[in-house]
Amino acid sequence: MRSRDTRTAYLLLAPSLFGVAAFLVLPILVVVWLALQRWDLIGPRTFVGLDNVVAVAQDGRFARSLLVTAVFVAIVIPAQTVLGLGAALLLNRGLRGSAVFRVLYVLPWICAPLALGVVWRWILAPTDGALNALIGHRIEWLSDPVLALPSVAAVTVWTQVGYVALFFVAGLRAIPSTLLEAALLDGAGPWQTFRLITLPLLRPTLFFVLVTGVISTFQVFDSVYALTPKGGPQGVTDVVAGRIYYEAFESRAVGQAAVMAVVLFVLLVAITLVQQRWFSRRTTYDLST
Amino acid sequence: MRLRRLAAVAAALFVLAACSPAGPDDPPAADGVTTVSVRVWDDQVAAAYEKSFAEFSRQNPDIRVQVNTTSYADYFTGLTLDVASGTADDIYWLNALYFGALADGGKLIDIGKALPDEVGGWVPAAVQQYTRGGTLWGVPALTDGRIVVYYNKAMVEAAGVDPQNLTWNPTDPAADTFLPAAKKLTRDAAGRTADQPGFDPGTVTQYGFNAGRDLQAIYYNFIGENGGRFQAPDDTFAFTEPRSEQAFSYLVDLINTHHVAPPASATNTNYDFSRDQFLQGKMALFQSGTYNLKNIDDGATFAWGIAPLVAGPAGRVSVVNSVIAAGNADSPRRDAILLVLRWLGSEQGASFVGGEGAALPAVTAAQQGYSDYWAGRGVDTRYFGAAGGTDTIPAPSGPKFGAGSTAFEPIFNDVFAGRVPVAEGLRAAQDAGNAALR
Structure with a gap:
């Protein structure tokens, strides 16, 4: 009986397991295998052992792209989280037009990042760009090495705020009103209520938003590529996913690109584990009163 | 594109690379017509090619030619991936920046060997530019003339x-x-x-x-x-x-x-x-x-x-740069490809490009049509030729x-x-x- 149940369970899981194996496990294994090959996409593949690892370790551009990505994440994640939470608090007050704003906030997230990147490139163009025309000054938003990364980060934050806000709105609505009312009766002001009641109870949402946000921001490619192709001025927007792309499909060094992809994967797993451990000690999923 | 998508591309490459792209000749479609695809990056020339291939198909009713246009910005990234996965078009344009790697990789039909009787009709500078390892790797399609x-x-x-x-x-x-x-x-x-x-x-x-x-x-x-x-x-x-x-x-x-x-x-x-x-x-x-x-x-x-x-x-x-139409050596439609390439390298086939003023054909006999077209529009094109000078700097080269x-x-x-x-x-x-x- 038990073994028949097990068989049935595996049978029912089979389609999903196939998907996981074919589109998750296999690609990971292929990337690891490619990391041990020298291949230019056109000629034959050659097994080179750890040569690609050594080459990547000696290539300063990869280290630079890791640093650029870390700075990018450090700008984007706090900004999109704070702005997303702020937007969610406003939307949750049930003011007139909240439903319309909820849709408006999410629109940039729905749109294709590449298309948004192209539109923003027009807006931020130094010559004939909409923003410069508006402010009456010629500022090189995307080609000045100092401004390029913050500008790209700002566009990314703008794209993501609605998505983040959507989850915070759901999290806020899951907080029992009785807890907030009890705080009110106990004399807590709005700030105390937010800090001592709302924020701790939002931790499951915060955990989800931070984990998915950090992963997707570490992997950002499309919008950065559209805004500042080839790594931007002096490589200041040369994010890791872009470096992997340039290495694989422009320099045609597939093996080295695969090594970079593996490093990024390991890095993301490590960061996610740290986040998980931190939140697991501080988060409650039990909101019952 | 997220990393997962890159991984998916890598997986697709792996799976496709494991398969041999070259197989036995594809049978013609049910209507007995073989379709040959041609990839280019220029809209103006693509429009001229449509007319040229309509005439070709009238003369060769068993071959249909499909023109696919890709923007130049994405052309070579996409082409490299398609060549790697065995899904490249039967004929594709190449310029000096990328042809060497494909020639050395054995991905191109040896035109010097396949169409030796046609080579004399093509602009010598173009033939020279795309001759590598002693053979010509494509039919010169366009030449830019002088800047x-x-x-x-x-x-x-x-x-x-x-x-x-x-x-x-x-x-x-x-x-x-x-x-x-x-x-x-x-x-x-x-x-x-x-x-x-x-x-x-x-x-x-x-x-x-x-x-x-x-x-x-x-x-x-x-x-x-x-x-x-x-x-x-x-x-x-x-x-x-x-x-x-x-x-x-x-x-x-x-x-x-x-x-x-x-x-x-x-x-x-x-x-x-x-x-x-x-x-x-x-x-x-x-x-x-x-x-x-x-x-x-x-x-x-x-x-x-x-x-x-x-x-x-x-x-x-x-x-002075030229562009070749290269034949995909991995395609099973080799005979049809060579017929189309022979047409592109002929005076009649190339005349549509020149006659429409779209670009300067690298087929010597078809170049007059280009000059005539622009003369008819009151445009003096002589500086693209010797009147603009004769000295040149070698075009980009190397695989x-x-x-x-x-x-x-x-x-x-x-x-x-x-x-x-x-x-x-x-x-x-x-x-x-x-x-x-x-």
């Missing part, structure tokens, strides 16, 4: 500039008539020209010239005209030598010191910026090739003309030129933007380019 200077007639007349006889010189200002002319042709919002006191480079409304990081139209020619070189005979990069560096410095100064050309921030990533400025009546001199003739004829709403290249210390030296340019272009961006001193930037770019060749 010229398109000019806005009203602007040059107003400034009293004769665009036919301009000379530039990086070391002798007395011999440089080009820079003073470019200054006269550059205006700010207040109408002051770049040679007048009070000229505001921050509000330029009319640029004199299109200096920028443009390999074919700009810096290759300036290097050649100063007696420099870009590559050594062994295909390694050699643009740090003094004469090449002088040419780069001159161009960078045109942009950042004299402000007679658009800032590099506008042109580094938007390859059509200068052309669009010219078409919008915001640029007086636009140095480019045959590949922009149709665009200018279609888009310019003002009187314009064509002058020969601005001459340098070594005279008028142009890069890894594309990888090299990927490495040096970002550094060139900084050089042209004035963020890095020219000598220092060129040294870094050359080192990066040569490292990518290894």
Whole structure:
């Protein structure tokens, strides 16, 4: 009986397991295998052992792209989280037009990042760009090495705020009103209520938003590529996913690109584990009163 | 594109690479018609090809030709992936930057062997450019002719500039008539020209010239005209030598010191910026090739003309580039491919391209149609040929030129933007380019 149940369970899981194996496990294994090959996409593949690892370790551009990505994440994640939470608090007050704003906030997230990147490139163009025309000054938003990364980060934050806000709105609505009312009766002001009641109870949402946000921001490619192709001025927007792309499909060094992809994967797993451990000690999923 | 998508592409490559793309000949479709696909990057020529292939299919009813157009910006990335996965078109255009790797990788049909009787009818420079390892790897489809200077007639007349006889010189200002002319042709919002006191480079409304990081139209020619070189005979990069560096410095100064050309921030990533400025009546001199003739004829709403290249210390030296239509060696439709390629390389097949004025065919006998078309429209095309000079600088070469340019272009961006001193930037770019060749 038990073994028949097990068989049935595996049978029912089979389609999903196939998907996981074919589109998750296999690609990971292929990337690891490619990391041990020298291949230019056109000629034959050659097994080179750890040569690609050594080459990547000696290539300063990869280290630079890791640093650029870390700075990018450090700008984007706090900004999109704070702005997303702020937007969610406003939307949750049930003011007139909240439903319309909820849709408006999410629109940039729905749109294709590449298309948004192209539109923003027009807006931020130094010559004939909409923003410069508006402010009456010629500022090189995307080609000045100092401004390029913050500008790209700002566009990314703008794209993501609605998505983040959507989850915070759901999290806020899951907080029992009785807890907030009890705080009110106990004399807590709005700030105390937010800090001592709302924020701790939002931790499951915060955990989800931070984990998915950090992963997707570490992997950002499309919008950065559209805004500042080839790594931007002096490589200041040369994010890791872009470096992997340039290495694989422009320099045609597939093996080295695969090594970079593996490093990024390991890095993301490590960061996610740290986040998980931190939140697991501080988060409650039990909101019952 | 997220990493997962990159991984999926890698997985697809793996799966496809594991399969042998070459198989037995595909049977024709149920209606007995074999379809041959042709990939190009030029809309104007694609339209001419449609007409040419309609005639081809009338003469060869069992072969249909499908033209696929991909933008140049994405062309070679997509093509490389498709070749790797065995899904490339039967025939595809190649330029000098990428053909070497595909030829060396055995991905192209040996045209020298397959169509030896046709080779004599093709432009010799194109045949030479695409001959590698003793054989020709494609049918010369287009040749760009010499680079010229398109000019806005009203602007040059107003400034009293004769665009036919301009000379530039990086070391002798007395011999440089080009820079003073470019200054006269550059205006700010207040109408002051770049040679007048009070000229505001921050509000330029009319640029004199299109200096920028443009390999074919700009810096290759300036290097050649100063007696420099870009590559050594062994295909390694050699643009740090003094004469090449002088040419780069001159161009960078045109942009950042004299402000007679658009800032590099506008042109580094938007390859059509200068052309669009010219078409919008915001640029007086636009140095480019045959590949922009149709665009200018279609888009310019003002009187314009064509002058020969601005001459340098070594005279008028142009890069002359050609494009080949290469046959996919992995395709199972080899016989049909060769029939289509033979047609493209014939006078009749190529005449549609020239006769529509879309581009200059690399089939010698079909070139007259191009001249006739433009003469009929009152456009003098002689400067694309010998009247524009006869000296040339070798076109880009080598199987890894594309990888090299990927490495040096970002550094060139900084050089042209004035963020890095020219000598220092060129040294870094050359080192990066040569490292990518290894």
